[in-house]
Amino acid sequence: MTQRIAFLLFLLIVPLLAAEARDSWVIAQxxxxxAxxxxxxxxxxxxxYVPTGLEVAEGTGISVLYVDRPFAERIGLTPGRARLVRLLGDDMQxxxxxxxxxxxxxxxxTDLSRTExxxxxxFVDMPWQVQQWRFAYDMFSGDRVQAAIELFEEDNMALSGISLYEGVQIWYLFVESSAWQPERLYFTSYANDDQSIIEGFNADMAEGWVPTGFAVGTTAVTLQYVQ
Known part of the structure; x- marks a missing residue:
């Protein structure tokens, strides 16, 4: 199955690839x-298509990652609607x-993007009760990401969004919900070029992983997958 990419932030516009079948994932900007x-x-x-990933670069545009509904259903996402919201960051209350x-x-x-x-x-409309949620942030490294996930797991909270801020700081959104408890979580990065991104998505999704968040840097794209 050939996938397509509309275009990613920080990349040049590329032509859509001819699809042999319905795309299992799409990134559109x-x-x-x-509105x-x-x-x-x-x-x-x-x-x-179910939107599961978001990346915003103010002054450039909004990128949304979608997965075909059968893939989203594997992790319990069956929404009829989705919603994109912007909240000013200078008033946390x-x-x-x-x-x-x-x-x-x-x-x-399903994801967040932190800008200046x-x-x-x-968001997607799901009848899932959320007991609590928290934002967190830290310097970005594989070890720190794993440590943050394990720390919040102690409070029964699961990752529900990631964002890279200025390329070095990672923001998280954690939620506690009995309906959102992925059995397995996997982080990876692809080089920020069309071939690497397409091959990476296709290979990981062929292994049964479903992408539920992504963050774009200058040289790499970081993905969160769950099963």
């Missing part, structure tokens, strides 16, 4: 206009209140 991006996301969802309201309304976060000015969050 949109303008910074949230336009939301319309495009709605169109993808209506075509049975307002961020907390808005996020609590969204969770109470049945929106479950805001938190961007990608």
């Amino acid at each position: 949109y303008s910074e206009d949230l 336009e991006a939301q319309d495009a996301i709605d169109e993808r969802v209506s075509d049975n 307002a961020v907390e209140e808005e996020l609590n309201a969204l969770l109470a309304d049945g929106w479950f976060p 000015e805001a938190f961007y969050l990608l």
Whole structure:
């Protein structure tokens, strides 16, 4: 199965690859206009794609990672709608209140992107109760990522979003929900070029992994996979 990439932040626009069958994953980029991006996301969802990853570069655009619905169903994601939200980062009390309201309304976060000015969050509508959530951040390294995941697992919290900030700092969104407890978690990185990204996605998804978050750096793309 040949996959396609619309274009990734920090990459040049590349032509879409001819698909032999329905794509199991798609990365598409949109303008910074949230209303336009939301319309495009709605169109993808209506075509049975589930948005599971988000990357925003203010001044450049919004990238969304989608997986075909049968892949999303493997990890329990069966939404009928999705929502993209921007929350200003200079008022954390307002961020907390808005996020609590969204969770109470049945929106479950699948990824986040931290920028200098805001938190961007990608949600899908799922009837999952979230007992608690937390943002966390640290310097980015494989050992630190693993340590953070293990630390929050002690409080029954699972990773629900990642974001690289200025290329060196990683932000996390952890949630506690009995409905979101992936059996296995896998982090990897691909070189930030079209061939490496396409080959990487295809190989990892062929092994049964489902991508649920991604972060784009200058030289590499970091993926979170679950089973």
